[in-house]
Amino acid sequence: MNDFTDIVSKAMEVSPDDGDYTGEDGLLYCGKCHTPKEAYFEDGHAALFGRDRHPTNCACQQKRYEEQRLADRQRKHEDTVKELKKDCFDTPKLRDWCFENDNGANLQMKHARFYADNFDTMLLDNIGYLLWGSVGTGKSFFAACIANALMEKEVAVCMTNFATILNDLAASFDGRNEYISRLCSYPLLILDDFGMERGTEYGLEQVYSVIDSRYRSGKPLIATTNLTLEELQHPQDTPHARIYDRLTSMCAPVRFTGSNFRKETAQEKLERLKQLMKQRKESL
Secondary structure, eight states: OHHHHHHHHHHTOOOOOTTOEEOTTSOEEOTTTOOBSEEEOOTTSOOBTTBSEEEOOOHHHHHHHHHHHHHHHHHHHHHHHHHHHHHHOSSGGGGGOSGGGOOSOOTTHHHHHHHHHTHHHHHHHTOEEEEEESTTSSHHHHHHHHHHHHHHTTOOEEEEOHHHHHHHHHHOGGGHHHHHHHHHHSSEEEEEEETOSOOOHHHHHHHHHHHHHHHHHTOOEEEEESSOHHHHHSOSSHHHHHHHHHHHHHEEEEEEOSOOHHHHHHHHHHHHHHHHHHHHHHHO
16 A cells, blocks of 8 residues: 555656746746646645645646647547548549639539538438539539538548449349448438449349438438439439439439530640640750
């Protein structure tokens, strides 16, 4: 018991640093911030192990502690976001598709910001988006911006496509139910390039199974598609009708119009290449 008492007693002692001093109240003070490094036990409390005081953080010690705590929290947050994005995206470049990198050319981005800012309500009310329009109009960028914004808030998101889903299901049919359950576990599921998957009987049945399972989970879904709203509302056959009916009942349609951003980017790169070739020729 004496050994334990000695250990605790030593732990209660405060070793002074250069510049520290004893104040008029008998406590040790920090020589830098001039706040106490010790405190007396409260009145009515017996002195612990024969001591009337205990260590406490001075102001600069407390500041360092808070800074370290915040740094640890930030590091943990960054590690969490990194893992979420690694799980969400198959393509690393999508991690950079965020609101900060939006050039303002797509007027529909206001709907993306609204969705991300109000996701608690979107989740509660099971509201998704059906992003439809021509190729290259910014639908995938729109969806990825929402995903990245939510993951910065540590909300798990999965952004995939049915080509990947069908390949995964074919590779592990025995784990089909677990795979679909995992897709439905995410607070937000994003299906990119919907309608581009192979239209076999097996493929359509798996597509319906995923969409229907997500519908029954009560969690929101965002889908991007090059199909028109007319094609979605008037499908060609019963298998497609079942899928599209589920999809349109879950998602509010957002139309994407305007120029093809991919073609514009390609043209900009071509012009830049011509400029570089001209500069090279002139320098010879």
